[in-house]
Structures are given as C-alpha cells and as structure tokens.
Amino acid sequence: MNALAEVNSSRLSEVNAFVARYRRERAAAASVAFDTYPLPQLEKRISDALSAKVGYELDIKFDLIDRAKMGGDIALRFPQLLKDGGPKGFMANHLPWIVDILNGSCFADAIAKLETKGMYINLTLSDGWMLNGAQAVTEIGARFGDSDALMGRSAVVDYSSPNVAKTLHAGHIRSTIVGHVLSNLWERSGADTFRVNHINDFGGFGFMLEGYRRFGTLFPADFVDNDKLLEIYKIRRSVERILESGKASDEWDAEDAAIAARYFHSATSLELLKSSFAEYVAASDARFRALEQGDAEEVALWIDMVKWSLQSFEGFYDALNIHFDLVLGESFYYQAGDAVVQAALASGKAVVFTVADAEAAIAIEEARFASGEIGEIERDTLIRSIRKDIGAAVVLLDSNERFVVRRADGQSIYSTRDMGAIQLRSQMFDPTDVFYVVGQEQQVHFNRLFRSAYATGIADAAKTAFQHVYFGFYVDAKTGKKLSSRQSVSNVIGLLSAAQVYFRNRLSDRVDSDEAELSRAAQELAIGSIVFNDLKQDLKGAVEIDASDMDATIAGFERSGGAYVVYAACRARSILRKNDGGTANIDGVSYEIDAQEADLLLKVQQIPQKVVAAAKAANPSVLVRHLMDVAAIYNSYYTRVPVISDGVANPARLMITQAVQVALTRALSICHIECPEAI
Numbered sequence: 001m002n003a004l005a006e007v008n009s010s011r012l013s014e015v016n017a018f019v020a021r022y023r024r025e026r027a028a029a030a031s032v033a034f035d036t037y038p039l040p041q042l043e044k045r046i047s048d049a050l051s052a053k054v055g056y057e058l059d060i061k062f063d064l065i066d067r068a069k070m071g072g073d074i075a076l077r078f079p080q081l082l083k084d085g086g087p088k089g090f091m092a093n094h095l096p097w098i099v100d101i102l103n104g105s106c107f108a109d110a111i112a113k114l115e116t117k118g119m120y121i122n123l124t125l126s127d128g129w130m131l132n133g134a135q136a137v138t139e140i141g142a143r144f145g146d147s148d149a150l151m152g153r154s155a156v157v158d159y160s161s162p163n164v165a166k167t168l169h170a171g172h173i174r175s176t177i178v179g180h181v182l183s184n185l186w187e188r189s190g191a192d193t194f195r196v197n198h199i200n201d202f203g204g205f206g207f208m209l210e211g212y213r214r215f216g217t218l219f220p221a222d223f224v225d226n227d228k229l230l231e232i233y234k235i236r237r238s239v240e241r242i243l244e245s246g247k248a249s250d251e252w253d254a255e256d257a258a259i260a261a262r263y264f265h266s267a268t269s270l271e272l273l274k275s276s277f278a279e280y281v282a283a284s285d286a287r288f289r290a291l292e293q294g295d296a297e298e299v300a301l302w303i304d305m306v307k308w309s310l311q312s313f314e315g316f317y318d319a320l321n322i323h324f325d326l327v328l329g330e331s332f333y334y335q336a337g338d339a340v341v342q343a344a345l346a347s348g349k350a351v352v353f354t355v356a357d358a359e360a361a362i363a364i365e366e367a368r369f370a371s372g373e374i375g376e377i378e379r380d381t382l383i384r385s386i387r388k389d390i391g392a393a394v395v396l397l398d399s400n401e402r403f404v405v406r407r408a409d410g411q412s413i414y415s416t417r418d419m420g421a422i423q424l425r426s427q428m429f430d431p432t433d434v435f436y437v438v439g440q441e442q443q444v445h446f447n448r449l450f451r452s453a454y455a456t457g458i459a460d461a462a463k464t465a466f467q468h469v470y471f472g473f474y475v476d477a478k479t480g481k482k483l484s485s486r487q488s489v490s491n492v493i494g495l496l497s498a499a500q501v502y503f504r505n506r507l508s509d510r511v512d513s514d515e516a517e518l519s520r521a522a523q524e525l526a527i528g529s530i531v532f533n534d535l536k537q538d539l540k541g542a543v544e545i546d547a548s549d550m551d552a553t554i555a556g557f558e559r560s561g562g563a564y565v566v567y568a569a570c571r572a573r574s575i576l577r578k579n580d581g582g583t584a585n586i587d588g589v590s591y592e593i594d595a596q597e598a599d600l601l602l603k604v605q606q607i608p609q610k611v612v613a614a615a616k617a618a619n620p621s622v623l624v625r626h627l628m629d630v631a632a633i634y635n636s637y638y639t640r641v642p643v644i645s646d647g648v649a650n651p652a653r654l655m656i657t658q659a660v661q662v663a664l665t666r667a668l669s670i671c672h673i674e675c676p677e678a679i
Contacts, residue, residue, distance in 0.1 A: 002294020007303070008332055015326060015428055019194070022325070026192055032140060034147035034190075034612070038133035039605035042110055042125075046076070049101055054081075064602050065122065068595035072115060072122030073602055087119040095121075127593045130601050131586050131652055134659035137604060138583065144666040149612040151190035156429050157183040159437035160324070164201040164309040165208050165229035168316055171439035174471045174543065177534050177672070178620065179437035180322045182469065184670045185615035185623070186433075194325055194429055198421070201306045201329030203414050206288030207236050208305055209298055210280065215263050226308040235263050239277050246270070285411070292334065292412065302331075319496050321527060322672065330417040337420025338412060340458055341393050341405050349456045350405060353394045361386045364400045395452040403448040418449050422466075423458040433465050435618060440470040440540065469618045471539045477546035477553070498550040499526035503563075507679060521676030525563055528673035529554065532562025535620045535671060536628065562673050565664060568631035570679045572661035575643050576654070584655035591652035596640070600633045601656065604663045611670060620671065627667055634660050 001009065035044050043062050051058045061077035081094045095116060101107075102114055102121070113124035137144055159179020162172050180195065187193035211232035219228050238259040242252050249269055252260070260273055267273035291298040306329065317323055344350035351357070362383050369379040391408030405415050425431060436446055446468035453459035453466070473482045504522035534543055546553045558564065593601070606626065614622035643653040665675050 003296040003299035004291065004294035004331065005335060006294075007299065008335060011328070011332055012424075012428075015328070018326065019428060022194075023192060030143075031148045031151065031190060032143050032146045034149040034608065037140075037147070037605065037608045038129070038136050039602070040609060042129075045107070045110075046102070049106065050098060053097060053101065064606065066595070067124065067598045070122060072113070072124045073598055074123045074125070075117075076121040076123065077119070082119065090119050091116075095119075125598070125602075127591060130593045130598060131589070131591065131655060133605050134601055134655045135584075135586060137659040137662050138655070141662060142666065144662050145608055145611050145670055146188050146190075147608050147612060148190040149608075150186060150615060153186075153191040153432040154430055155183075155186045155191050155193045155433045155435065156196060156425055156431045157186070157193065157435045157437065158196050158198045159183075159435075160197045161438060162197075162199055162309075162313055164199055164306050164329070165205075165226075166233055167230065168313065171441075171471075171473075173316075173474065174534060175437045175439070176317070176320065176322055177531050178469065178471060178539065179435070181531070181535060181620045181671050182435060182437065182615070182618060184672065185611060185620065188670050189612045189615045191433075191615075192429075194431075197324040197327045199306075199310070199327060199329045200414070201302075201309075202291075202331040202334060202412075202417065205291060205302060205305075206284035206286070207280075208232055209287040209291065209301060210284040211235060212301065212305070214280065214283070218263055224308075225304070226312045229305060229309060235259055239264070239273065242270070243274055243277065249273075285409075288411065316493065319493055319527075320531070330414060330421075333417045333420035333424055334412055335420070336424040337405075337416040337418070340419045340423055340456065341416060344395065344405070344456045345393060347456075350393050350395045353389045353392050353402065353404075355390055358386050358390050361400055361402075395455055397448060397451050397455065401448060403452040405452070415445075415449065419453065419456070419458065422449075422453045426459065426464065431464055433467070435467050435469050437469045437471075440472065443468060443470060467618055469539070472537075472542040475542040475544055477544035478548070480542075482542075483545065495530060495545060495550060495553065496526050499529055499554045502526075502551060502554045503529075517677065521679055524674040524676045525566060525679075528562035528566055528668070529558060530562075531672050532565065532624060535624045537621065539619060539621065562668075562671075565627050565631040565668060566673065566675050567679070568634050569661055569664035569668065569675045571638060572634065572657045572664070573675070575638065575657050576661060578644055579649045579654060584649070584651050584658050586651050586655050589651050591650075593652075596633065596637055597656060600630070600637055600660065603630050603633065604659055607663050607667050611667070623667065624671060627664065627671075630660065630664060634664075 035041050043060075046062075047058060047060050050060065058078065059080050061079065063075045063077065065072055065075045067073055076098075078090065078094065078098075082090050084090065084093060098121065099114060099116065102111060102123070110126055110129040111123050112126040115122045115124075157179050159182075160172055160176040162168050183193050183195045208229060212228060215228075215232065215235070219231060223231065238256040242256050242260060245252070247270070249257070260267060264273055264276045267276040287298060291302055310327070341350060345352070365374070365379050365382045365386070368374045369376065374382070389402065389404055389408075392404045393406035394402040394404050396402050403415060404413065405419055407413055422434075425434065436442075438446070446466075450459075450466040450468075454461050459466070475482055500519075500522045502522075503525040504518060507518055507521055507525075537543055603626065607623075607630070610623045610626045614620055638657070641653060643650060643657050668675060
C-alpha cells in the first residue's frame with residue numbers, strides 16, 4: 001500500500017469509528033416525540049378524528065390567524081373535500097359533520113368556540129389549553145425544539161470547504177454559518193447529522209510541492225510556513241496574469257512584475273518567462289502525479305502543508321465558535337473517485353470524449369445558434385469547452401451536456417474526487433440527504449455532479465437526495481459591490497472584534513458582573529448579531545457590511561437582528577429572577593387569555609414546527625424570522641401588562657413569560673446564538 005493509501009485507510013477507520021460512536025450515543029439519547037408538542041398534538045387529534053369519519057387520511061391545512069382581527073386562533077381548510085362539488089358542495093355535504101365532531105365533548109378541553117366562515121372553520125382555543133401548552137414548554141425545558149420528526153433520516157452537511165494554501169473568502173464565511181445552523185436544524189429534528197468540512201487539499205497541489213522546494217531560498221526571511229504557501233499561490237496567479245496579458249516586460253503590472261523578478265529573476269522578457277513558467281508547470285504536474293501515486297516524500301510534505309493551512313483557519317472558526325465533526329479533504333476521496341471513473345468507463349456509463357464526439361456536439365451547438373436558441377458568444381464558449389474536453393473521461397448527460405470526471409492526461413480533477421465522495425459517503429454515512437452549502441457560482445457543477453451520480457449508479461435517487469444550498473455574496477454596504485476575498489474575511493473578523501467592544505461597553509453600563517463574565521457575554525452577543533443577521537436574509541441575497549462605520553453596522557444588527565431576540569429572552573429571564581427564580585404554578589388558576597397572549601403562545605407553540613420546516617426547506621430564515629415575530633410580540637406584551645406587581649406575580653403571566661424564555665433560549669441555540677447570563 002502506498003503512503004497516500006495508508007493515510008486514507010487510517011482516516012477511514014477513524015471516520016467509521018466516529019460514525020459508530022455517534023449513532024450509539026444518538027440511539028441511547030432520549031428524544032421528544034413531535035406529536036407530544038401541544039400544537040402538533042392538537043392538529044393530529046383533529047386530523048385523526050375527521051379522517052376516521054371519511055375512512056381515509058385527510059389533508060387538513062391549519063393556519064394561525066389573529067384573534068383580534070379574525071375572532072379565532074386557527075383556521076381549518078380542507079383541499080380534498082373541496083374537490084367534492086367545490087365550496088358549495090363542501091358546505092352542504094361536509095361542513096355539518098365536521099362541525100359536529102369538533103363541537104363534541106372529545107375536543108371540549110381545547111376548543112372554546114367554533115365559527116364557520118364560508119368554507120373555512122375558525123377555532124378559538126380554550127384558556128386552559130393555552131396555559132397547559134405554556135406549562136408543557138417549560139416542562140420540556142432544555143429539549144424544547146427537539147423532535148423525532150426526521151428520525152430515520154441521515155444527513156451529511158458539507159460546508160465551509162476552504163482551499164488549503166489560500167485565504168478564506170466570503171463564500172466560506174456564509175457557508176460556515178449557514179451550514180452549521182442547517183446541521184443543527186436537522187439534528188434537532190431527529191436526523192443523524194454529520195458536519196463535514198470538505199477541504200480542497202489536493203487540486204493544484206503540484207504547484208505547492210514544487211514551489212516550496214524551488215523557491216525556498218527566495219522567500220522573505222520573516223515568512224512562516226503558511227506564508228510561503230500563500231506566496232506560492234500568488235506567484236502562480238501573478239505569472240499567469242502576465243502571460244495572459246501578452247505584454248512586453250516594461251508594461252507588466254508593477255506588483256506582478258515584482259513577483260516575477262523575485263522568483264523568475266532570469267526571465268526578463270515575456271518569452272523567457274513563458275518558457276520558465278512552462279518548465280515549472282511541468283515539474284509541478286510531475287510532483288502531483290507522484291502525490292497521487294502515494295510517493296512517501298511527496299505525501300509527507302503534503303501532510304505538513306495541509307496542517308499549516310488548517311492551523312491558520314482555526315482563528316476564524318474560533319472567532320465564530322464553530323467547529324466540525326469531521327474535516328475531510330478531497331485527497332480522502334481520490335482513490336474512490338479514480339475507481340468510480342474506471343468502473344464507469346468499463347461499463348460504458350462514462351466514455352473517453354473523442355474528436356467524433358466533439359464534432360457531433362459542436363454540430364448541435366451550431367444548430368442551436370442557427371435557430372436563435374443561443375447567441376454567438378455562448379456558442380463560441382460552448383465550442384471552446386467541447387474542444388477542450390477531447391480525450392477526457394466524461395459522463396454524457398442529456399441536453400448535449402457532459403460532466404468531465406478525469407483529465408485527458410489521466411490526472412484527477414475535483415470532479416473525480418466529488419464522485420468518489422458520493423460513493424464513499426454512501427458507505428460511511430448511509431445518508432438519505434446530502435447538502436452542499438457552497439456559493440452560487442457552483443450551480444452548474446453540482447447540477448451535473450448529481451445527475452452523473454445517478455447516471456453512473458453510484459447513487460440511487462430513491463434512496464439519497466442531493467441538494468446544493470447556495471447563497472449570495474458579502475457586499476460593501478455603500479457601493480453594493482462584492483467584497484474581495486481578503487476584504488470579506490478581514491471585515492467579518494474585524495466586525496466580530498468591534499462588536500465585542502460595542503456590546504462590552506453597552507453591558508458595562510447596565511450590569512454588575514466581573515470582567516470575564518462581561519467579556520463572555522459581549523462575545524456571545526457579537527457572534528449572535530452577526531450570525532442572526534446572516535440567517536435572517538434570503539439565502540440567495542447579499543449581506544451588506546459597512547467597514548467604514550462599524551458602530552453603525554453593529555447598532556443596526558442590535559436593533560433588528562439577533563441581539564433584539566436575545567434581549568427579549570433575557571428580559572423574560574430577568575422577570576423570572578424577580579420572582580426569586582421560582583417557577584410558575586397554574587394549578588387551579590382561572591385566567592382569561594387575551595388576543596395578544598393567544599397570538600404569543602401559539603407562535604411559541606409553532607417553534608418546533610418551524611424547526612422542522614426550516615430543516616426540510618434547508619433555509620434557517622424560516623425559523624429565524626419566526627423568532628423575530630415572537631420577540632416582537634413579547635417585547636410589546638411585557639410593557640403592556642405587569643407580570644409582577646407590588647412583588648406579587650400573576651401566575652398565568654409568569655407561566656407565559658417562562659414559556660417564552662425557554663422557547664426563545666432553546667430556539668436561539670439551534671441558530672448558534674447563546675443568551676448571556678450577564679445582561
């Protein structure tokens with residue numbers, strides 16, 4: 001076994017041990033049955049009773065409505081029954097028996113009033129049901145929001161995915177936040193969930209291996225190891241830009257020219273630089289082939305390089321307090337990917353793209369151009385791509401598309417490793433769902449990857465669903481322009497630091513805590529504000545950062561984002577503390593729930609449903625925006641009615657406050673936002 005195969009074999013054993021341990025712990029842990037939450041339980045009771053009457057499972061739509069405006073709490077709709085004669089037929093044939101059942105004694109505990117509004121049925125829930133629901137929230141406590149709704153499903157969430165030997169960029173930031181919270185949503189909804197940082201530690205590494213040796217004495221003296229890796233990447237890009245420009249040496253960009261002069265000092269003309277760089281590229285390709293083949297010397301240096309780069313990323317992950325179950329590089333999947341390509345070629349599910357294949361594909365694009373389906377620029381781009389793929393191993397797809405899975409010279413590419421990842425993950429995790437939380441620029445790649453996985457048989461559409469969860473960019477708040485890689489990362493880390501100072505100053509004027517507790521609270525609020533601001537956006541939209549006015553940006557987050565919801569939860573906790581930390585007791589309490597309380601309590605009861613809905617939609621904003629609604633109602637509520645008056649707590653209002661505190665605190669934790677003690 002070669003050195004790379006040994007590394008990957010050892011890593012596979014570690015992954016399998018982790019998966020086995022994780023599943024044992026999950027199986028042993030107690031779960032909260034989704035149907036035991038008061039609102040889903042009531043919906044199930046109604047569905048079961050009405051379905052039993054018709055003899056089949058009814059699809060009933062339950063919509064929360066505003067009691068103050070609509071005179072009820074829940075509106076029921078019956079799409080299936082409406083097909084039987086439309087609204088008039090429904091009201092004549094079905095409405096009477098539905099009303100009879102819901103007005104019966106078996107629902108007397110929950111339904112205080114029922115009104116029909118045409119083809120709708122509006123329910124007003126009883127005060128007792130409302131307060132008992134609040135009590136149920138507090139009794140579930142630390143597990144509130146957890147459920148077994150997705151139990152039996154297994155999700156792999158592939159996110160963050162930095163490129164080794166490069167700097168992080170905006171896509172990695174959003175990917176890290178969105179992917180981590182998406183993982184929380186799936187895990188808290190009952191699915192086995194594996195958080196995987198899929199690092200690019202293989203592609204282009206020939207340049208690193210060769211450059212580290214070739215330029216070793218030329219690097220600045222103060223460079224540490226990872227600085228050298230970043231410099232090698234800069235060398236490559238600078239020379240490529242010069243060669244692409246085709247300009248004479250006296251017209252080269254000053255920064256690129258300085259790089260070329262330092263590392264290719266004898267290449268004083270465009271032709272000499274082209275020749276020197278071509279020799280460097282050839283030597284780099286040879287290094288990469290040796291790495292693929294498991295050469296011990298190349299593998300040893302490669303392992304060190306990956307370690308240096310990952311250590312440099314830890315500062316960012318530590319700042320966000322986000323870490324992973326597994327960090328697995330493309331290299332881990334190389335051999336599996338190579339085997340997938342070989343098997344696909346042998347079975348005919350992949351082919352070597354020939355000149356004849358290219359001519360046929362070009363003819364199709366020419367015909368599309370002639371018909372006006374595509375323009376001249378798109379046609380020319382497609383034809384260049386077709387010619388470039390001659391000799392490569394490809395999976396032929398419909399619509400004249402193909403997915404290149406290996407280069408013409410036999411070298412693997414990231415598509416090779418992505419195919420290997422699908423097959424190997426199937427063996428390791430047995431997933432029902434695989435999410436790739438990667439930027440929007442990768443849409444075409446993932447679309448073709450998923451189709452190729454099914455076409456080659458390494459994945460079964462009936463068993464495993466793949467989804468590319470993509471997102472917009474970080475942009476400058478003033479110009480609307482996409483931030484550069486360096487700007488986006490430095491600005492987010494700078495924003496975190498500035499936010500900690502901002503919240504530290506705010507808290508020091510309001511609470512009496514020691515320095516360590518204040519610092520911890522400020523850090524939690526800073527992380528929460530940035531994470532919440534990101535999550536509440538439309539995923540496909542941009543996130544604005546104004547680096548020129550950090551305080552204004554942070555204050556905006558505080559007013560409308562995570563800090564606002566955190567403050568609501570902390571306000572509820574503060575009220576509970578004024579009751580000497582005692583819990584509410586509603587035994588024997590008679591209390592009339594008003595319209596605002598009904599709205600607040602039902603939205604609290606909806607949170608477990610929103611967690612599951614956000615997981616299924618792969619969109620954390622479904623939950624985040626709901627939490628903002630809960631916080632807004634509660635902030636209005638506690639200023640309107642006294643929970644504690646003259647030192648005496650109203651038990652019903654105290655129970656409502658306790659339910660809000662538990663619900664918001666637990667739901668925020670799913671969103672990677674903690675509610676500080678010192679606030």
